[in-house]
Amino acid sequence: MDLDFNRRLSIAPMLDCTDRHERYFLRLISKHILLYSEMVVANAVLHTKPEQFLGHEPFEYPAVLQLGGSNPADLAQASKLVEAAGFQEVNLNCGCPSDRVQNGNFGACLMKSKDLVADCFKAMQDAVSIPVSIKCRIGVDEFDSWEFFTDFIQTIKDAGCRIFIIHARKAWLQGLSPKENREVPPLHYDFVHRLKAEMPDLNVSINGGIKTLDQIEEQLKDLDGVMVGREAYENPWFLHDADERIFNDIRPESDNPADIIAGKARPATRKALLEAYLPYVEKQTAEGCPATILVRHLYGLFTGLPGARKFRQTLSNNAPRAAQFGGAAALIRSAMDLVTEA
Incomplete structure (x- = not known):
């Protein structure tokens, strides 16, 4: 053991x-x-x-x-x-x-x-x-x-x-x-x-x-x-x-999704984190996973920031018809644009 x-x-x-x-x-x-x-x-x-x-x-x-x-x-x-x-x-x-x-x-x-x-x-x-x-x-x-x-x-x-x-x-x-x-x-x-x-x-x-x-x-x-x-x-x-x-793992921060996925860097911002998540969303969507399941874990990501409520509502209200937005990844991107992140 x-x-x-x-x-x-x-x-x-x-x-x-x-x-x-x-x-x-x-x-x-x-x-x-x-x-x-x-x-x-x-x-x-x-x-x-x-x-x-x-x-x-x-x-x-x-x-x-x-x-x-x-x-x-x-x-x-x-x-x-x-x-x-x-x-x-x-x-x-x-x-x-x-x-x-x-x-x-x-x-x-x-x-x-x-x-x-x-x-x-x-x-x-x-x-x-x-x-x-x-x-x-x-x-x-x-x-x-x-x-x-x-x-x-x-x-x-x-x-x-x-x-x-x-x-x-x-x-x-x-x-x-x-x-x-x-x-x-x-x-x-x-x-x-x-x-x-x-x-x-x-x-x-x-x-x-x-x-x-x-x-x-x-x-x-x-x-x-x-x-x-x-x-x-x-x-x-x-x-x-x-x-x-x-x-005690000190790594640089980055906006590069590839570096975040590879573990070479920590996400510099919440939006950088989402960009790193999107390739996975696209893969799961292609395999038939519903958008509602893929986006529900993101609702609290922008807690405390301007636009957080709009972000959450956009995802929750539109996930059942994500195809109209071009898929779950596109829906997440459109919701991200509603948030102001310093």
């Missing part, structure tokens, strides 16, 4: 957000951020066309695919397919509180079944040579004590797990929506920091409420990694300096 690739900053798995197109787009901003897929149900991988869920570009690497499930044998078989597809790691979801996930007996409700999670982890890790990690909460429902949390972690650790990504909130399985579960339960960063202090052999990343590079740097003083969620989706440009500040 290789822990060598850098986990200092990662992007959280987000349903309907971190698909292959979003991961490609974010990779143009950063060479080093660890990118996670949306959660994929193990049974879906096994009983439909795997390419539907496992398709991606090697350009996205390093990348992790997150699985949801609670059957050790199914998770093991799905993990083999994840490894064969080329992902660098497979992650088990023990943190999602949605009703759909609960009905499948996985996600956050698994925190009440620590021995089953240990069995799932071991089956997955025995099946593959890539690392298997766990993403969980600090508690669930009334089970929110330090003792409950550390007993869960210790049980999975005893099964061999060394990589934990912890959303520093508990989950309420009844009464709160998934969105409310990201915002209402209070954050307890102290649980995550104390865990790392008491179990220093673990690789521990923290998730929840982190929105700036300053906050990331502060968390990294004591932890191995930080996972950012909604802010990376709704305001992706805040990651622009992440390679330099978080990974």
Whole structure:
């Protein structure tokens, strides 16, 4: 099991957000951020066309695919397919509180079944040579004590797990929506920091409420990694300096799409970033990908700039009829012209 690739900053798995197109787009901003897929149900991988869920570009690497499930044998078989597809790691979801996930007996409700999670982890890790990690909460429902949390972690650790990504909130399985579960339960960063202090052999990343590079740097003083969620989706440009500040990779800025795609330079402006994304858009469009899917990840790019609202509205309103604009790439270019970027 290789822990060598850098986990200092990662992007959280987000349903309907971190698909292959979003991961490609974010990779143009950063060479080093660890990118996670949306959660994929193990049974879906096994009983439909795997390419539907496992398709991606090697350009996205390093990348992790997150699985949801609670059957050790199914998770093991799905993990083999994840490894064969080329992902660098497979992650088990023990943190999602949605009703759909609960009905499948996985996600956050698994925190009440620590021995089953240990069995799932071991089956997955025995099946593959890539690392298997766990993403969980600090508690669930009334089970929110330090003792409950550390007993869960210790049980999975005893099964061999060394990589934990912890959303520093508990989950309420009844009464709160998934969105409310990201915002209402209070954050307890102290649980995550104390865990790392008491179990220093673990690789521990923290998730929840982190929105700036300053906050990331502060968390990294004591932890191995930080996972950012909604802010990376709704305001992706805040990651622009992440390679330099978080990974100490100092590269020049450029407006040349070829240099950005090759990783030789960071995009100098948001529009330069989009120009680097457009060849991918054209390729995906030629392969039949709808414009609505390719443009939805761009809505927050110009957050805070004059014309940002017009940019977003132009894309969202016109993506279903992008062909009238000459295709998705042409639509994006026309929307870009509505924004003033200093």
